[in-house]
Amino acid sequence: MASIVDRPKKDGSVTYQVKWRQDGSWQTENFGDKDQAEQFRKLVEAHDNKWPYGWIRGKGFVEPDEHPNDAPLMDYANRYVDRLTGVDIRTREDYHREIRLHFIHLVHTRTDGLEVPATICNITQDDVTDWVRREQEGQLDPKDASRWLRKKADPKSIANRHGLMYCVFQAAVDATPQLRTTNPCKKTSLPRQDDHVDQDMTFLERDEYARVAKEITDPDARDLADFLVGTGMRWSEASALKVKDLNLTSERPTASVQRAWKRAKKGAPAGEGFFLGPPKTKKARRLIALSPAQVEMCRRLTTGHGPEAFVFRAAMGGPWRHSNFYHRKWQPAVQAAIAAGLPKKPRLHDLRHTHVAWLIAKNIPLPAIQARLGHESIQTTVDRYGHLVRELDDEITAAVEGIMSVPAPRAGLRAV
Structure with a gap:
């Protein structure tokens, strides 16, 4: 039988020694906690007064070293x-x-x-x-x-x-x-x-967006907001758009997404917190069709500017920075619209979600929306926006009704 012996130390603390005889000689193991000592005593007795399998003296249960190349x-x-x-x-x-x-x-x-x-x-x-x-x-x-x-x-x-x-x-x-x-x-x-x-997304109706846009008094900022909600581009893409990315003369005018703003490494010098890099994914490199109103806007903004100039420029002529636009233009406009009765509090990124909601309301197929947004997978588009596809409910139920209303052929009848 195993027993526990209290062993006081000079500093006043106590260790607990489990002691038993195995093959004619005394075996011991020390613990700083009495409950652990009691658990180990029971293990020893359960193993017929022998060391428990896998237990290494002074270390406890040590699993076999099956992976010599293991690493934290x-x-x-x-x-x-x-x-x-x-x-x-x-x-x-x-x-x-x-x-x-x-x-x-x-x-x-x-x-x-x-x-x-x-x-x-x-x-x-x-x-x-x-x-x-x-x-x-x-x-x-x-x-x-x-x-x-x-x-x-x-x-x-x-x-x-x-x-x-x-x-x-x-x-x-x-x-x-x-x-x-x-x-x-x-x-x-x-x-x-x-x-x-x-809960992460806010969708604006056309009149709700108009209420926010009305409060953006800076015409340059209003142009950028209109372009974001009208194209579904990410902020980092639209604000990085350059004159050379626009094709306004063809029958199908487009904007080419070739770059986006990226956050620089933490600790970068002031004014160097962002840099231009590739878009978010491979499929984010894409052509976006422009409406006549968007073509007119882009021509107005780019006339007299070289190919490397940014399409959307802040007051000093440089590209818009997200924090400046959000805090000085977008947030004040949203707060003013809410004070005037707007029941929602949209983020700037919600303009992208709103663009999708408007397309779905016009029965634009999700694969076409995927391509316009630059989603890498159609599953991303379905997961985020599939619940909005309700406009086709009438057509779907009508189709089902039409199919189900056709009488099924009766057994025994043969075509002549």
């Missing part, structure tokens, strides 16, 4: 991001921030219930599921229930972080030599994003 997850994830190609500096920084702030909460729970730091090889599917739950629930300060140590993450943020985590583990699966055989993120059940998507 944080180190491996950061190296993965550093080696990515085709991403700009700011995106790389964002990935590193997600790893630093959120991957740190991914831990491995061993078979004995003990949590140990995550490595690229020890993480299981259950560990990833536990991480998703922690992200979803957040963490309150145990000393102050009104204060969050870590706020709850919304479903979209969890999905984005999980997507990055999936790529990190897939790199370990695809590595040579292979570090692991399966991706623990592959079958994760993520929180639904339905409500989050709906």
Whole structure:
């Protein structure tokens, strides 16, 4: 039988020694906590007064070293991001921030219930599921229930972080030599994003946009707002448009999206916080058809300017900066419109969503909208805007009614 012996120390603390005889000799293991000592004593007796399988004296349960090339997850994830190609500096920084702030909460729970730091090889599917739950629930300060140590993450943020985590583990699966055989993120059940998507977007009716536009007193700023809602371009694309990107003389005038503003690396000198780079995705490089009114606007704005000049220019002649436009032009106009009775509070990006809503209201097919917006996948367009496609309901129900109202052929009748 195993027993526990209290062993006082000179500093007044006490360690607890589990003691038993195995094969004629005394065996001992020390613990700083009495409950842990009691649990270990029961384990020894359950193993017929022998060391529990997998237990290493002074260390505890140590899992076999099956992965000699294993590495801490944080180190491996950061190296993965550093080696990515085709991403700009700011995106790389964002990935590193997600790893630093959120991957740190991914831990491995061993078979004995003990949590140990995550490595690229020890993480299981259950560990990833536990991480998703922690992200979803957040963490309150145990000393102050009104204060969050870590706020709850919304479903979209969890999905984005999980997507990055999936790529990190897939790199370990695809590595040579292979570090692991399966991706623990592959079958994760993520929180639904339905409500989050709906709440994130504001759609303006034509008269509602007119109420906001009326409050934009700067004609140059009004031109840019009209162009955003009339083309569905992203702010970073429209504000980067140059004279050479316009084709106003052909039968089908267009604006070519070839570049967009990108955030520079943090700590960049003042005035160098943005730079021109490629659009968001490959399909974001696109031609956007212009209406006659938009052609007239572009001709008015570009007459007398060279090919490298920006189409939309601020008061000093340079390109618009998002913060200046938003705080000095857009936000005051929205606040004035709300004071006059506007029931919505649209963001600047909601002009893009509004453009889509107007197209859907005119029965423009979603694949055509996908191409106009520059979405990489039609699924993105469907997920964000599919719920707006209601104008065809009458046509759909009429078609179903027409099909169902045709009598089915009766058995036994033959064509003559």
